Amino acid sequence: MTAPVEEFGAGFEAQPEAVLKGMGAPIAGRSLGQIAWMRLKRDKVAIAGGIVVVLLILGAIFAPLIVDVLGHPPNEFHESLVNPDLQVPEGKFGGVSRDFLFGIEPVNGRDLFSRVLYGSRISLLIAFLATGLSVVIGVTLGITAAFFGGWIDSLIGRVMDIFLAFPLIVFAIALAGVIPNQAFGLSGDSLKISVLVFIIGFFAWPYIGRIIRGQALSLREREFVDAARSLGAGSGYILRHEMLPNLVAPILVYSTLLIPTNILFEAALAYLGVGIQPPTATWGGMLNNAAGWYQIDPWFMVPPGLAIFVTVLAFNLFGDGLRDALDPRTR
Numbered sequence: 001m002t003a004p005v006e007e008f009g010a011g012f013e014a015q016p017e018a019v020l021k022g023m024g025a026p027i028a029g030r031s032l033g034q035i036a037w038m039r040l041k042r043d044k045v046a047i048a049g050g051i052v053v054v055l056l057i058l059g060a061i062f063a064p065l066i067v068d069v070l071g072h073p074p075n076e077f078h079e080s081l082v083n084p085d086l087q088v089p090e091g092k093f094g095g096v097s098r099d100f101l102f103g104i105e106p107v108n109g110r111d112l113f114s115r116v117l118y119g120s121r122i123s124l125l126i127a128f129l130a131t132g133l134s135v136v137i138g139v140t141l142g143i144t145a146a147f148f149g150g151w152i153d154s155l156i157g158r159v160m161d162i163f164l165a166f167p168l169i170v171f172a173i174a175l176a177g178v179i180p181n182q183a184f185g186l187s188g189d190s191l192k193i194s195v196l197v198f199i200i201g202f203f204a205w206p207y208i209g210r211i212i213r214g215q216a217l218s219l220r221e222r223e224f225v226d227a228a229r230s231l232g233a234g235s236g237y238i239l240r241h242e243m244l245p246n247l248v249a250p251i252l253v254y255s256t257l258l259i260p261t262n263i264l265f266e267a268a269l270a271y272l273g274v275g276i277q278p279p280t281a282t283w284g285g286m287l288n289n290a291a292g293w294y295q296i297d298p299w300f301m302v303p304p305g306l307a308i309f310v311t312v313l314a315f316n317l318f319g320d321g322l323r324d325a326l327d328p329r330t331r
Contacts, residue, residue: 036249039325046321052314060120070101071114075279078109086296094299102303106293112303115281120307122189122282126196127262131255133201134208139244139251141205142212147220147239153213160206169268172199176274192276196269200262208254215250219243249326256319260312267308283308 040046059066067073081090081100087107089095094103094112102112145156179195181187186194219225220243228242269275270284278285283304290301 036325040321043321043324046318046325049314049317049321052310053318056120056311056314057124059117060124063117063121066117067111067114071117072100072111074114074118074281075110078104078111081109082107088293088297094297094302096299103299105289106297106300112286112300115286116283116303116307119281119283119286119304120311122193122276122280123263123266123308123311126193126200126266127259129193129197130201130204130262130266131258133197134204134258135251135255137202137205138208139212139247142209143216143239143243143247145209146213146216147235147243156209156213160209163203163206166203168199168203171203172265172269173272173274175199176269189276189280196266196275200265204258204262208251208258211250211254212247215247216243219246253319253323253326256315256322260315260319263308263311263315 072078081095081104082088083090089104089106089109091097095109096103100111100113102116104110104112105115141156141159145153176192176195176199179191181191183191184194225238225242228238233242266275267282267284267287270282271288272284273288275284276282286304287301287308290297290304293300
């Protein structure tokens, strides 16, 4: 038996989003970005890594202001704080004090805190620019190879194989060592930074290129691509508006994991003496100088080494958490 319609009255109109009394607000849909952010927030380790990354970037940007308050100019000598006989800092832990938070260098007494902070500007700048160059080249060639296939895919694939087999560290040492002090309208640190960005970024693109190619191969067969093609959309439109937006997640994840690799590579080149030249502070260059003092002043290598370790770890933790948050297959 059913209730008569007249029981509700003639003016009754059902609400499309009726909510039972006492049950709260209506359920709202969430975008993929909101879902990813909720998943990322639950990963405390990734959030901690992200906070450290943000602090490192802010420290590099505002290094002059921070040094004015908490340190001394990075190339200012303080020989009076160095033992004249042993040429090592006076006091424990390399001369750590309220005025010199990380201690001072042997021989000249330069402030390690200031040099580590200024060194982060070089390392992060080269790493970000090199990663950007790798992403642009890798994404462009990877998505092109996957979409067109055929001889284009084969050609780009063989080029990737050649770059992956290239002895990058040997080439980097040779190229960075023969570049003159002035070239291409640049000189000094700006020239060295440009050369390092080119070397690191240009030869690292095949890694992200292969990842994007694999992702794009699956996207090429999806229904929305077939629908766009059936409506008369050209190849350029499909690449830019249909496939590329769906590749943002793997691009972001791999970029965050490529940055620490580039930081380590830049530090290795500086340690080998073919990076940014003194007196500009770099983490690898500081480790190179500290290698000759580790027996009598082991603290000298702790601040730059710890800076590299913390930076790489923070980026890796944040990248892993970002990958888990953007991957729908993870729980």
